[in-house]
Amino acid sequence: MVIFDNDGVLVDSEPISNTILAAYLTELGHPTSYEDSLRDYMGSALHRVHDTILERTGKRLPGDFDDVFHGRVFAAFERELQPIEGAVEVLEKLAADGVAYCLASSGSHERIRVGHRKTGLDTWFDEGRIFSSQDVGRGKPAPDLFLHAAERMGVSPDKCVVVEDSPLGIQAAVAAGMDVCGFTAMTPAERLRGASQLFGDFRELPDLLI
Known part of the structure; x- marks a missing residue:
């Protein structure tokens, strides 16, 4: 199989979603380049982003992070995927x-x-x-x-x-x-x-x- x-x-989808993820994390005060996003998060579930940011900064991402991120990604998918x-x-x-x-x-x-x-x-x-x-x-x-x-x-x-x-x-x-x-x-x-x-x-x- x-x-x-x-x-x-x-x-x-990786170029689309990692571009959006890097921009959103940067917007939230966690400077992240596209290359950083590919290196750290490509292929992972979204909980890895939460865990990594918490481990590195001691700060939690907003409670609506997943919903906002998915909304931006899905809109981009409809345009570009x-x-x-x-x-x-x-x-x-x-x-x-x-x-x-x-x-x-x-x-x-x-x-x-x-x-x-x-x-x-x-x-x-x-x-x-x-x-x-x-x-x-x-x-x-x-x-x-x-x-x-x-x-x-x-x-x-x-x-x-x-x-x-x-x-x-x-x-x-x-x-x-x-x-x-x-x-x-x-x-x-x-x-x-x-x-x-x-x-x-x-x-x-x-x-x-x-």
């Missing part, structure tokens, strides 16, 4: 070949659905194929989300291949005992240590999954 991450793997080039073709091939697949994302179910409706990926992912960090106690880099997805899909972890683009996601997949194909479109290969294989273009992925 193939388990896809969502942000940065299926939809080109696109599927990753080649992702639909890979999904078509998996479906045609009868290969099981699903999605396991640090993002909320609402975030996933908003992005999929905008990009047309909702055609390929019904509710039974979508798993969010909301479904488990700990998000990536803990293995819980990937193990939960495998269990719900009825597949042993050692029969799963994860497609990930973040160091946190790679750590989670390895901890779950799964092979990983690391997508290097936005993350340098040296930051994806632990991936079984690396690829920079989705057209390369089917051959890696054989």
